[in-house]
Amino acid sequence: xxxxxxxxxxxxxxxxxxxxxxxxxxxxxxxxxxxxxxxxxxxxxxxxxxxxxxxxxxxxxxxxxxxxxxxxxxxxxxxxxxxxxxxxxxxxxxxxxxxxxxxxxxxxxxxxxxxxxxxxxxxxxxxxxxxxxxxxxxxxxxxxxxxxxxxxxxxxxxxxxxxxxx
Numbered sequence: 443x444x445x446x447x448x449x450x451x452x453x454x455x456x457x458x459x460x461x462x463x464x465x466x467x468x469x470x471x472x473x474x475x476x477x478x479x480x481x482x483x484x485x486x487x488x489x490x491x492x493x494x495x496x497x498x499x500x501x502x503x504x505x506x507x508x509x510x511x512x513x514x515x516x517x518x519x520x521x522x523x524x525x526x527x528x529x530x531x532x533x534x535x536x537x538x539x540x541x542x543x544x545x546x547x548x549x550x551x552x553x554x555x556x557x558x559x560x561x562x563x564x565x566x567x568x569x570x571x572x573x574x575x576x577x578x579x580x581x582x583x584x585x586x587x588x589x590x591x592x593x594x595x596x597x598x599x600x601x602x603x604x605x606x607x608x
Contacts, residue, residue, distance in 0.1 A: 449515045450475050457543075457554040462515050469499050474552040476513035478523040479599050480538060481559040482531065488578035489600075490566070491589065492530070495574045500551060503574075505589050507596035509533075510555075511572075519556035527560070531576070532567025536560050544602060546595040557599055 452461040452473045461473075468475050482490040492506045509530045513522040520540070527533040538558040546553055568576055583589060584600065 448512070450512050451515050453554055455545075465512060466499075468512075472550050472552060474547075474554070476519065476522075477553045477555045477595075478510040478513060478519055478526055479508040479544075479555050479557045479596060480510045480523055480527050481508050481541075481557070481600065481603060482527075482533070483559065483561050484563045484578050485561060488580055489584065490531070490562075490576055491579045491584070492568070492576040493574040494593070495570075495572055498572065501591075501593045504591045504593045506593050507584065507600050508557075510558075523556065523558050530569045530573055531562075532565075533560070533562055536562045541603060542606070544599050546598055548594060551595060553595070555595070555599065557603065559603070 448465045449462050450465050450468050451459045452463055452468065452475055454460050454474065457476070463473065484490070489507060492509065494501060494504050494506050496502045510523065510526045513519060523538055527538065538560050541557040541559055544555045544557055546555060566576060579589060581604070
């Protein structure tokens with residue numbers, strides 16, 4: 443099934459499901475939906491950053507600070523996170539730590555996200571349709587603007603993740 447044909451739950455401001463539509467409809471109408479964010483750190487604390495392909499339906503060519511994606515109908519946040527870690531990065535069997543739930547909204551992206559993290563030093567099997575390249579980057583370089591453009595939602599979530607760790 444093509445990504446645009448995937449059926450996704452549409453949710454309200456309280457994250458209650460109110461409809462189900464194809465992903466392309468969700469994107470074209472900027473409907474509120476569910477996503478997962480998986481922050482992958484190596485054993486030295488660097489973050490795995492992905493360069494999104496130019497064909498992505500949102501933020502094409504941007505740097506993504508988290509693996510993850512849209513939750514499909516019939517999936518829990520956790521099931522989606524496990525699936526996305528496997529599909530995007532080839533991570534199998536690495537425990538994901540549930541961190542917090544986060545709401546993000548901009549004109550073109552409204553989503554409830556469940557945030558996870560894990561430690562994984564690689565190797566990675568990058569999903570060619572979604573990930574152009576990936577590498578570990580020092581957190582300071584990201585926070586100090588050394589990477590651009592960065593997906594605004596993953597940057598906002600990383601800032602909360604770091605603030606919660608203080």
